[in-house]
Amino acid sequence: xxxxxxxxxxxxxxxxxxxxxxxxxxxxxxxxxxxxxxxxxxxxxxxxxxxxxxxxxxxxxxxxxxxxxxxxxxxxxxxxxxxxxxxxxxxxxxxxxxxxxxxxxxxxxxxxxxxxxxxxxxxxxxxxxxxxxxxxxxxxxxxxxxxxxxxxxxxxxxxxxxxxxxxxxxxxxxxxxxxxxxxxxxxxxxxxxxxxxxxxxxxxxxxxxxxxxxxxxxxxx
Amino acid sequence: xxxxxxxxxxxxxxxxxxxxxxxxxxxxxxxxxxxxxxxxxxxxxxxxxxxxxxxxxxxxxxxxxxxxxxxxxxxxxxxxxxxxxxxxxxxxxxxxxxxxxxxxxxxxxxxxxxxxxxxxxxxxxxxxxxxxxxxxxxxxxxxxxxxxxxxxxxxxxxxxxxxxxxxxxxxxxxxxxxxxxxxxxxxxxxxxxxxxxxxxxxxxxxxxxxxxxxxxxxxxxxxxxxxxxxxxxxxxxxxxxxxxxxxxxxxxxxxxxxxxxxxxxxxxxxxxxxxxxxxxxxxxxxxxxxxxxxxxxxxxxxxxxxxxxxxxxxxxxxxxxxxxxxxxxxxxxxxxxxxxxxxxxxxxxxxxxxxxxxxxxxxxxxxxxxxxxxxxxxxxxxxxxxxxxxxxxxxxxxxxxxxxxxxxxxxxxxxxxxxxxxxxxxxxxxxxxxxxxxxxxxxxxxxxxxxxxxxxxxxxxxxxxxxxxxxxxxxxxxxxxxx
Numbered sequence: 001x002x003x004x005x006x007x008x009x010x011x012x013x014x015x016x017x018x019x020x021x022x023x024x025x026x027x028x029x030x031x032x033x034x035x036x037x038x039x040x041x042x043x044x045x046x047x048x049x050x051x052x053x054x055x056x057x058x059x060x061x062x063x064x065x066x067x068x069x070x071x072x073x074x075x076x077x078x079x080x081x082x083x084x085x086x087x088x089x090x091x092x093x094x095x096x097x098x099x100x101x102x103x104x105x106x107x108x109x110x111x112x113x114x115x116x117x118x119x120x121x122x123x124x125x126x127x128x129x130x131x132x133x134x135x136x137x138x139x140x141x142x143x144x145x146x147x148x149x150x151x152x153x154x155x156x157x158x159x160x161x162x163x164x165x166x167x168x169x170x171x172x173x174x175x176x177x178x179x180x181x182x183x184x185x186x187x188x189x190x191x192x193x194x195x196x197x198x199x200x201x202x203x204x205x206x207x208x209x210x211x212x213x214x215x216x217x218x219x220x221x
Numbered sequence: 222x223x224x225x226x227x228x229x230x231x232x233x234x235x236x237x238x239x240x241x242x243x244x245x246x247x248x249x250x251x252x253x254x255x256x257x258x259x260x261x262x263x264x265x266x267x268x269x270x271x272x273x274x275x276x277x278x279x280x281x282x283x284x285x286x287x288x289x290x291x292x293x294x295x296x297x298x299x300x301x302x303x304x305x306x307x308x309x310x311x312x313x314x315x316x317x318x319x320x321x322x323x324x325x326x327x328x329x330x331x332x333x334x335x336x337x338x339x340x341x342x343x344x345x346x347x348x349x350x351x352x353x354x355x356x357x358x359x360x361x362x363x364x365x366x367x368x369x370x371x372x373x374x375x376x377x378x379x380x381x382x383x384x385x386x387x388x389x390x391x392x393x394x395x396x397x398x399x400x401x402x403x404x405x406x407x408x409x410x411x412x413x414x415x416x417x418x419x420x421x422x423x424x425x426x427x428x429x430x431x432x433x434x435x436x437x438x439x440x441x442x443x444x445x446x447x448x449x450x451x452x453x454x455x456x457x458x459x460x461x462x463x464x465x466x467x468x469x470x471x472x473x474x475x476x477x478x479x480x481x482x483x484x485x486x487x488x489x490x491x492x493x494x495x496x497x498x499x500x501x502x503x504x505x506x507x508x509x510x511x512x513x514x515x516x517x518x519x520x521x522x523x524x525x526x527x528x529x530x531x532x533x534x535x536x537x538x539x540x541x542x543x544x545x546x547x548x549x550x551x552x553x554x555x556x557x558x559x560x561x562x563x564x565x566x567x568x569x570x571x572x573x574x575x576x577x578x579x580x581x582x583x584x585x586x587x588x589x590x591x592x593x594x595x596x597x598x599x600x601x602x603x604x605x606x607x608x609x610x611x612x613x614x615x616x617x618x619x620x621x622x623x624x625x626x627x628x629x630x631x632x633x634x635x636x637x638x639x640x641x642x643x644x645x646x647x648x649x650x651x652x653x654x655x656x657x658x659x660x661x662x663x664x665x666x667x668x669x670x671x672x673x674x675x676x677x678x679x680x681x682x683x684x685x686x687x688x689x690x691x692x693x694x695x696x697x698x699x700x701x702x703x704x
Contacts, residue, residue: 119429120397123404139393143386155382162389170396174403177396178414180281181348185392188355192385195359199366199377206371215375218457 007055011172014048015131018168019110022141025161026106029093031153035080038157041164042072049171056175064176068167071186076160076193083197084153087204094151102148106141113137120173131172138165152203152210156196163189223268224277224284227261227292228339230254235332242325248307251328255296255303258335262296265289270695274702276345276417283345283417286699287554291480292342294558298472298565299335301673305569306331306465308670312576313463318368327367327463334360334469338477347414350481351388351395354445357474358384365462376457383454384445391441391481397434398488401427416484423491435489435498439482439505446478447532448505448539449512456516459528460581464572467524471531472565476557479535483542487704490545502543507633509536514640517647522581523571526651527564530607533644534560540637541622542703544629550700552621555688559614559681560607566677567603570596573669574655577662583651588660597656599674604652606681608645614684 004012021041028034046069053061084090096102117133142162149155163185170177177185200210207214234254241247266289269275274285284292310327313319319327337360341353358381366377395414402413405422412418419426440451447455459467482502489498513533520526534556541553573596578586589597606613619641627634688696 120400120433123400123427123430139389146382146386152378159382159385162386166389166392166396169393170399173396174400177348177399178346181346181352181414184349184352185355188352188359191359192355192381195363196381198363199374199381202366202369203374203378206369206374212378214371215378218372218375218379218461 005055007051010051011048011131014044014051015134015168015172017044018048018138018164019134019141022138022145022161022165023103023106025157026102026141026145026148027096027099029096031084031092031094031151032090034154034157035077035084038080038160039073039077041161042068042076045164045168046073048168049176052171052175058175060179061171061176063179064171064182067182067186071190072160072164075190079193079197080153080157083200087200087210089153089210092151094149094154097148102144106144109140109144110137113140132169135165135169135172138162138168141165150212152200152212155212156193160189160193223261223265224282224343227258227265227296228336228343230258230261231332231336231339234258235329235336238328238332239325242328243321247324247328248303248310251331252300252303252307254332255300255335258339259296259300262293262339266293270691280412280415280417281345281349282343283415284343285702286695287483287702288342288480290554290695290699291476291557292339294476294561295335295338295342295473298561299338299469301676302465302468302472302565302569303331305468305572305670305673306463308668309465309572309576310463316576319463323367327364330360330364331465331469334364338473341477342480345415345417347395347398347416347419347484350484351392354391354442354478354481355385355388357477358388358445361458361462361466361470361474364466365458367463367466368461370461372457373461376454376461380454380458383451387441387444387451389441390437390444394434394437394439394441394485397430397437398485401430401434401492416488419488420491423488424494426488426492428493431489431492432497435485436501438485439498439501442478442481442485443505443539446475446482446539447509447535449509449532449536452509452512452532455532456525456528459531460522460524464524464568464575467528467572468565468568471528471568472561475531475535476561479538479542479557482539483703486542490704496545499543499545503540503630503633504543506536506538506540506543507636509533510540510637510640512536514644514647517644520647520651521583523575523583523586523651523655524568524581526583526648527567527571527607530644530648531560531564533640534564534607537619537622537637540633541625544622544625545704546625546629547697547700548621549625549629550703551696552618552625554696554699555614555684556618556622559618559684562677562681563603563606563613563615566674566681567600567607569671569674569677570599570603573671574600576669577664579663583655586655586662587658588662589656591658592660592662592664593669595671596669599671599678600652601656602678603674604648606678608648609641612682612685613678614681617685617688 049065146158
């Protein structure tokens with residue numbers, strides 16, 4: 001591992017930072033800080049994509065990095081910040097259940113993710129294939145975050161972090177999906193967040209809060 | 222030329238209705254655009270029948286007998302649903318359940334939904350297929366919460382989150398597929414996600430990666446197809462949204478999701494040279510049939526009742542695709558067609574019945590035959606058809622599936638038969654109570670649009686008695702394409 005080119009070393013570093021950020025999101029109670037963590041994750045993702053673009057010489061990956069930066073560092077955090085301001089929940093914090101247990105489950109998920117990635121990484125030809133395990137771990141930690149959160153906004157941030165993990169998987173295993181597909185996915189994510197924004201207001205209007213405890217009436221008796 | 226028109230029409234309709242959707246004649250515009258889309262799909266079908274499968278627009282689109290049959294079905298059912306939705310939504314507006322803005326949203330999103338489904342069916346690019354499937358969720362999520370009741374908001378939230386997470390699995394599956402394809406088709410190639418190219422090299426694709434990819438794709442698209450145990454969003458979304466949306470979700474979206482699974486299965490089966498994909502699909506299908514049939518017994522809401530029946534029938538179709546072979550595939554395609562026609566007609570009738578009673582609770586609805594015989598007969602005949610009574614088409618497809626199962630995996634037949642029996646008793650008992658007996662139901666201000674109900678049921682009856690030779694040939698061709 002001593003003779004890795006600097007680009008590969010940088011990507012490994014970015015992967016490690018992404019994983020740390022996922023753990024930080026898992027335990028962050030304040031919604032505003034959660035958004036900052038999400039934006040940082042987007043910035044790391046964009047930087048690592050740009051490095052992959054540089055080291056592999058693929059021009060379309062630069063577009064992909066620019067798209068990631070525009071969407072995940074600028075646009076989505078801006079929309080979410082605006083939403084929080086208009087909903088007046090900027091300073092809200094949510095009680096978290098049992099942080100040590102959550103972290104322990106998270107650790108187990110990371111181990112599982114690496115086991116899952118093992119056979120796939122061996123087949124990938126890219127320089128950065130060893131980061132695939134981290135990408136899967138980010139996906140799983142985001143899922144865990146969605147399960148443990150009770151507030152609508154943090155569940156959505158979890159959902160977006162999950163998409164970040166998938167994006168990282170795509171760049172680390174395959175040098176990114178074709179451009180039309182990436183544009184389509186970005187469009188879906190953007191429209192999804194806009195629709196959720198509308199939806200937050202509907203939930204608030206109906207229940208006077210964004211707590212998902214109110215949304216547990218539909219059950220089979 | 223038919224293909225771009227087919228795709229542009231609903232998109233144009235969505236834009237038009239985003240502006241004029243609250244207008245008094247918006248329902249008519251919706252019908253007109255849907256009719257035009259249906260005509261375009263019919264022309265496309267004729268072309269495929271005449272000159273076989275083709276790709277278009279730089280191979281980005283691909284039409285073969287398998288998807289053109291679903292395109293025609295989708296365009297037809299969305300047209301008849303638009304016919305039904307015109308008076309239905311007018312009554313809802315008069316009851317004060319929707320205002321002008323929501324009506325505009327409804328009409329614009331209805332057309333966007335049709336667009337995403339047609340895009341998902343026609344695209345040759347598996348990545349775009351994913352984008353279109355996610356788009357279909359996004360188009361319908363605000364429609365499920367159209368009434369803004371607590372229950373509908375909850376249903377829409379569940380729908381969004383569960384389908385979003387589910388479909389994220391499918392995206393991971395697609396990435397894995399792309400990883401395997403790059404090795405066979407050359408790195409960074411734009412063709413590496415095109416289904417036609419993948420189909421040619423499927424035997425060279427890496428089996429381990431493809432096996433893993435299929436698991437993710439099956440769970441992801443299976444969530445949208447309502448396969449148990451990832452079906453939880455389906456009954457809520459069907460019950461709480463407006464009835465025309467329940468009809469298209471059940472009759473069309475589930476089909477399109479199953480289509481995505483079958484397309485992936487063709488590739489995976491070619492790479493793996495074993496029946497892992499088929500067995501997985503059979504397993505999921507069987508669980509869905511059983512879960513659907515047992516859940517029917519606990520239902521008190523008419524739309525939830527038929528939503529669970531959709532889970533059961535999607536399970537049956539998935540099981541048949543899992544069995545594989547020309548006969549089972551033929552049966553599965555036929556089952557998708559007749560289920561889609563029958564289930565949407567049932568939702569039309571059930572929606573009007575609930576509108577009359579002012580409630581979706583089954584015990585609040587009674588004596589439909591006395592108060593409006595046509596509606597009562599529609600619901601009764603539709604239920605008999607979906608329960609697989611001869612001579613309706615569902616009987617033919619279920620019979621074919623059961624006989625093939627008896628030959629290829631006899632152990633599954635008793636499970637299927639008992640689940641079908643359970644479903645029969647549960648649905649018949651409830652429908653009987655609603656159709657017969659005394660009635661206190663008031664009259665509606667507008668006559669309900671029952672024409673679509675009877676047109677659908679007549680088609681299902683026709684398919685049960687006699688499948689015209691060209692249609693049978695077409696099904697056979699499509700079944701062969703799936704392999």
